Amino acid sequence: MATKRNHSTKWIILSLLLLTTTFSNSTKLKTTPSPLSDPTSLLAFKSKADINNHLNFTTKTPFCNWQGVECNGPKVVRLVLRSLDLGGVFASHTLSLLDQLRVLSLQNNSLTGAIPDLSGLFNLKTLFLDNNHFTGSLPLSLFTLHRLKTIDFSHNNLSGDIPIDFINLDRLYYLRLSFNAFNGTIPPFNQSSLRTFDVSGNNLSGAVPLTTTLSRFQPSSFALNPNLCGEIIRRECRPTTPFFAPTSPPTVGIGQSADVHGLIRQPYEKKHNRKAAIIGFSTGIVFLILSLTCFAVAVKKQRKKKERQKSSVN
Numbered sequence: 001m002a003t004k005r006n007h008s009t010k011w012i013i014l015s016l017l018l019l020t021t022t023f024s025n026s027t028k029l030k031t032t033p034s035p036l037s038d039p040t041s042l043l044a045f046k047s048k049a050d051i052n053n054h055l056n057f058t059t060k061t062p063f064c065n066w067q068g069v070e071c072n073g074p075k076v077v078r079l080v081l082r083s084l085d086l087g088g089v090f091a092s093h094t095l096s097l098l099d100q101l102r103v104l105s106l107q108n109n110s111l112t113g114a115i116p117d118l119s120g121l122f123n124l125k126t127l128f129l130d131n132n133h134f135t136g137s138l139p140l141s142l143f144t145l146h147r148l149k150t151i152d153f154s155h156n157n158l159s160g161d162i163p164i165d166f167i168n169l170d171r172l173y174y175l176r177l178s179f180n181a182f183n184g185t186i187p188p189f190n191q192s193s194l195r196t197f198d199v200s201g202n203n204l205s206g207a208v209p210l211t212t213t214l215s216r217f218q219p220s221s222f223a224l225n226p227n228l229c230g231e232i233i234r235r236e237c238r239p240t241t242p243f244f245a246p247t248s249p250p251t252v253g254i255g256q257s258a259d260v261h262g263l264i265r266q267p268y269e270k271k272h273n274r275k276a277a278i279i280g281f282s283t284g285i286v287f288l289i290l291s292l293t294c295f296a297v298a299v300k301k302q303r304k305k306k307e308r309q310k311s312s313v314n
Ligand SMILES: *[C@@H]1O[C@H](CO)[C@@H](O)[C@H](O)[C@H]1NC(C)=O
Pocket: 021, 022, 025
């Protein structure tokens, strides 16, 4: 009896011990991987980005007192380094390791190179990288950051397309991509949360998608993209294939209403027109074959009649 109880007590203590170690391990991993990592990340960023040595980051003072840094406990939650003449690159594995960061602004500096992988910033809500010299395409890691509400990449030299993944950022409130070198088409943004949207001054093309959300924005949000068209910006989409292009300019009265009609139905009307043309063309061919057959039959009949007449005369 005594040995049995002793045995089970031992067992319980062992289980508890195992449970607590496992628990402490997992909580440790989740909240504070290492209290030293944030200042290390900030210094690594400074070493590549602050080539003119303006930032007062120094290990002599607590890092939460460094310029632009705001902490919650031992973690950086806001980093605002605006208009500080930063002139290097935003190196990867630096700021992207600040896993409790909510706000990052590097606005109005002279940072060059690509925007690095940001997937470590999974708590990020606000990202201002506008008015720098960033190049290259947008990192797809951006679209793993589901808390993002505010994104400003305007006035850089970013290129490539506007990834369709943007439509899955369902908290997006503010998006500025203006004055870059983006090309391709505009994805069908339809987040009801979206209040500010600007893609002007790029090289975007095709019809602006007629979604409920994009319809709320003024043509100025899309301006200075010479190859954009559609109802939202009140510019007709010209058919690209010459085969289906209009052959003559329409008359004034009818032309105007047709024009308005065309704008409203863009870009769906083009498809309908093409379908109609194909159906018409096919019907025509069938009709032609039928007529030819009838003609041939008629000719044969007439010839037979003539022959019969000849033979009856002879
Ligand atoms: C706790 O983490 C350490 C390494 O961080 C590992 O060696 C150990 O096996 C882990 N213990 C448990 C119970 O998960």
